[in-house]
Amino acid sequence: EAGVAQSPRYKIIEKRQSVAFWCNPISGHATLYWYQQILGQGPKLLIQFQNNGVVDDSQLPKDRFSAERLKGVDSTLKIQPAKLEDSAVYLCASSPGHLFAKNIQYFGAGTRLSVL
Amino acid sequence: QQQVKQSPQSLIVQKGGISIINCAYENTAFDYFPWYQQFPGKGPALLIAIRPDVSEKKEGRFTISFNKSAKQFSLHIMDSQPGDSATYFCAAVRGSGYSTLTFGKGTMLLVSP
Numbered sequence: 001e002a003g004v005a006q007s008p009r010y011k012i013i014e015k016r017q018s019v020a021f022w023c024n025p026i027s028g029h030a031t032l033y034w035y036q037q038i039l040g041q042g043p044k045l046l047i048q049f050q051n052n053g054v055v056d057d058s059q060l061p062k063d064r065f066s067a068e069r070l071k072g073v074d075s076t077l078k079i080q081p082a083k084l085e086d087s088a089v090y091l092c093a094s095s096p097g098h099l100f101a102k103n104i105q106y107f108g109a110g111t112r113l114s115v116l
Numbered sequence: 117q118q119q120v121k122q123s124p125q126s127l128i129v130q131k132g133g134i135s136i137i138n139c140a141y142e143n144t145a146f147d148y149f150p151w152y153q154q155f156p157g158k159g160p161a162l163l164i165a166i167r168p169d170v171s172e173k174k175e176g177r178f179t180i181s182f183n184k185s186a187k188q189f190s191l192h193i194m195d196s197q198p199g200d201s202a203t204y205f206c207a208a209v210r211g212s213g214y215s216t217l218t219f220g221k222g223t224m225l226l227v228s229p
Contacts, residue, residue: 004159031215042122042205042219043160056216091159095215103148103215107159 002026004108006092012114018080021111025074025094032069033105034077035091043091049075079113087115119143120208122220129227135193137223139206142187146208148215151180151191154203154222163204164191196227 005024013019025032031050035043046065048056051072060067064083069075079086089110096104121140129135139149148167152160166173166180166189173180179192193200206220 033217040221042120042207042221043217044219045216048216093159103150103165103209104162105215105217107152107161109157109159 004092004094004106006090006108006111008111009109010112010114012116013082014116015084016081018078019082019113020076020078021090021092021113023075023077023092023108025092026106029094029096029106030072031095032075033093033095034067034075035093035107037089037091037110039088046077082113082115084115087113089113119218120206120220122206122223124223125221126224127226129193129196129225131196131198131227131229133196133227135191135196135200135225135227137191137204137206137225138188139190139220140186140188141208143208143210144187145210146218148209149180149182149189150207150209150217151178152205152207152219154205160205193225196225198227198229201225201227 007022033048034046036046037043046060047067049069052069067077089112091110093105093107123138150165151163153163154160164175164178166182168184177194182189203222203224205222207217209215
């Protein structure tokens, strides 16, 4: 079974530039998550999708961050414009979503973003 | 507000020793407590998890101890090996609605040969 795929693995941009990250979850997983992991900290949830609908985006800085999950499969996370404090690893995770396994999340390797 | 507090921040254990990582939570709505293991350059991977209706769960060399009244839980790694060197995160999940993980800050474990 293929895991969660993310690209790119690394990205370096200057502040005020735009950047986009892509995630392809495990096939058949209904729930998709984007997390921000700042160096030395645990992942922080940015947004959670159930199929193609948003169920939690309370911690997403909506003035600069946006995300979409068209057709309920892959997803993109965009930052526009980027700030220095956005330097972090952006992790995508997916979950089967059904009651039996709804708590189990599978993570991709992440995209490491450096904002200069 | 940090909902899940984890300690220590870093830990060095000799090969064959016992590694112990502790976590505490405040929100009594949490009802699922997983531990994740993360190697450099990789995403976190589920290691072991427990529900609050049991006090202990063991899987191989990994054991979770859970104290519901104290709102604390801990990970014990028996016979620690150099391959266990990684960052460990405790987490908590609210029972109702969609599962949302709240992570601790992590513990960097180094097992010396």
